[in-house]
Amino acid sequence: MGAITWIENTGLAEMVRISAYGYPVMITLHSLGLAIMVGLSVLLSLRVLGFFRTIPYSSLQRLLKIAWIGFIINFASGGSLFSANATGFIVDWVFLVKMAMVFLGAILVGTMQGMLRTVLATGNPEGATGTGIKVIAGLTIVAFSVGMVFGRLVPYLPP
Amino acid sequence: MGDDLPSWIIPILNWMESTWVNDLALGPQWSWPIMETLHFTGMCLLFGPIIVMDLRLLGFDRIALPQAAVHKLIPLTLAGFVINLITGIIFLFGNPYRYAMNISFAIKFALIILAGVNAIYFWKKAIPVLERVGEHGDAPTSIKIVGLSSLLLWTGVLATGRLIPYLGTG
Numbered sequence: 001m002g003a004i005t006w007i008e009n010t011g012l013a014e015m016v017r018i019s020a021y022g023y024p025v026m027i028t029l030h031s032l033g034l035a036i037m038v039g040l041s042v043l044l045s046l047r048v049l050g051f052f053r054t055i056p057y058s059s060l061q062r063l064l065k066i067a068w069i070g071f072i073i074n075f076a077s078g079g080s081l082f083s084a085n086a087t088g089f090i091v092d093w094v095f096l097v098k099m100a101m102v103f104l105g106a107i108l109v110g111t112m113q114g115m116l117r118t119v120l121a122t123g124n125p126e127g128a129t130g131t132g133i134k135v136i137a138g139l140t141i142v143a144f145s146v147g148m149v150f151g152r153l154v155p156y157l158p159p
Numbered sequence: 160m161g162d163d164l165p166s167w168i169i170p171i172l173n174w175m176e177s178t179w180v181n182d183l184a185l186g187p188q189w190s191w192p193i194m195e196t197l198h199f200t201g202m203c204l205l206f207g208p209i210i211v212m213d214l215r216l217l218g219f220d221r222i223a224l225p226q227a228a229v230h231k232l233i234p235l236t237l238a239g240f241v242i243n244l245i246t247g248i249i250f251l252f253g254n255p256y257r258y259a260m261n262i263s264f265a266i267k268f269a270l271i272i273l274a275g276v277n278a279i280y281f282w283k284k285a286i287p288v289l290e291r292v293g294e295h296g297d298a299p300t301s302i303k304i305v306g307l308s309s310l311l312l313w314t315g316v317l318a319t320g321r322l323i324p325y326l327g328t329g
Contacts, residue, residue, distance in 0.1 A: 023325070024321075024322055028322055031202070031318075031320075031321045032314065032317055034199070035202050035206035035317060036206065036207075038203040038207070039203045039208070039209075043208065043211065052228070052232065054225060055229065055231070056224060059223050062220055063210070063214070063219075063220075066210065152196045153192055
């Protein structure tokens with residue numbers, strides 16, 4: 001717990017806890033990052049599942065770079081929010097489920113992108129229709145949905 | 160409560176508090192968090208397609224990405240909007256005085272109206288222009304402004320929505 005206590009005592013943590021603007025600014029950035037990352041990842045997943053077939057995978061791959069900017073925004077803003085109450089969050093099962101789902105979702109999106117990159121490199125723009133990648137697409141939507149539900153429930157459910 | 164509000168609005172707020180929608184929002188313990196979660200889901204469904212459509216309007220990847228392909232996303236963004244309109248109205252009825260007095264909500268509401276006007280302008284004026292420039296054509300600056308405005312307005316809606324608990328009274 002030493003490291004967690006240290007995080008909670010950093011200047012950043014104190015800023016988020018005490019400053020009138022720290023927490024609202026971070027929580028607002030966290031919503032924006034969520035909308036960007038999850039919004040675009042869901043579009044990629046739906047495309048893999050067979051919707052919006054007229055949108056080329058190459059365009060989605062470029063758009064997903066923006067999704068990762070959303071992820072970075074949320075890693076930074078989420079990190080600052082976490083720091084403000086690190087010792088509380090680290091033992092809160094609702095928060096831990098949320099984090100597990102968010103990282104699982106991100107890993108799944110990265111995996112899907114890697115598979116698409118391999119297929120696109122073979123010169124086949126529509127090759128990515130195997131069952132494996134569709135399962136990953138479905139799990140991405142599930143992981144982010146569950147992550148979002150638990151994230152929203154952190155203030156409501158007892159830790 | 161509501162001393163600073165115009166007198167004509169008080170009966171409306173009282174009526175809102177007396178409806179079954181108010182009971183739905185405040186009655187069952189889990190109503191509010193479930194509505195909030197749905198509001199976030201709607202936000203993601205609305206915002207993802209908005210990013211794609213507006214960036215394409217600004218010229219993003221226009222050689223590979225046909226204009227008509229991104230317009231296929233409109234039903235998804237409308238679905239997100241409808242989810243958020245319904246859950247948002249339930250929030251309003253659940254706590255009408257809070258929202259009536261909240262500056263962040265007032266700005267959010269104004270931005271939604273502007274975003275709506277912008278969307279209608281896009282539908283009526285921009286789509287015919289886009290049809291003339293072709294599937295992979297570059298939109299004129301006047302139309303690109305519509306895309307940039309949409310992106311900025313919806314980002315503003317998101318931010319002022321999230322700031323409701325922190326800005327102003329209520």
